[in-house]
Amino acid sequence: MQRDEIEKIEPVSNGLKLTAKNGRLATLHYKDFERLKSATPKQRLDYRISFEGLRWNDLDEDISFESIFNPEQFPLKLSSKLKPINMSEVARRLGIQQSLMAAYMNGSKHPSEKRKKAILDEIHKIANELLSI
Known part of the structure; x- marks a missing residue:
């Protein structure tokens, strides 16, 4: 999934809700990413949209749209290891x-x-x- 397939990104209480142009919905949960989990609310909202995902420069964090919309394909959480x-x-x-x-x-x-x-x-x-x- 790429940037031009994303219609809307909006903050919700536990993360960011993404809406694709085809109607698919997904939520990026802050708790699933160590850097986002420990970030301030201001830092969490200080992201930019890249070609294939979201980038938090201050947190040095990149998360692909593909992993947000298809988390079952990315089951291994390396952050815990x-x-x-x-x-x-x-x-x-x-x-x-x-x-x-x-x-x-x-x-x-x-x-x-x-x-x-x-x-x-x-x-x-x-x-x-x-x-x-």
């Missing part, structure tokens, strides 16, 4: 500042060969953790 997987988490796991990791990513700073190897090793470690689920 894993922390969010992003470069901030890689930085945390390595014990370096997120801002330094961001500088590496945008090219304004360059990691040493030793640091580069540590980053790649940590990413491979995360991949292996994902494979074990």
Whole structure:
């Protein structure tokens, strides 16, 4: 499902109610997403509509329309098994500042060969953790 198939998105007490142009209804329940569950009401409403879903920049959360309208196809809740997987988490796991990791990513700073190897090793470690689920 894509953006042009969505007719309306409106807040309800426990989440966001989505109406598709074909009449289908679905509710995104905040309780089902760790970042939304712990967010403030203002943060929960500060989303943008992307091509295939909803994006909360401040929360670093993306949820596809497909998973909202067809939750049975997405039964595995990784949030209960894993922390969010992003470069901030890689930085945390390595014990370096997120801002330094961001500088590496945008090219304004360059990691040493030793640091580069540590980053790649940590990413491979995360991949292996994902494979074990």
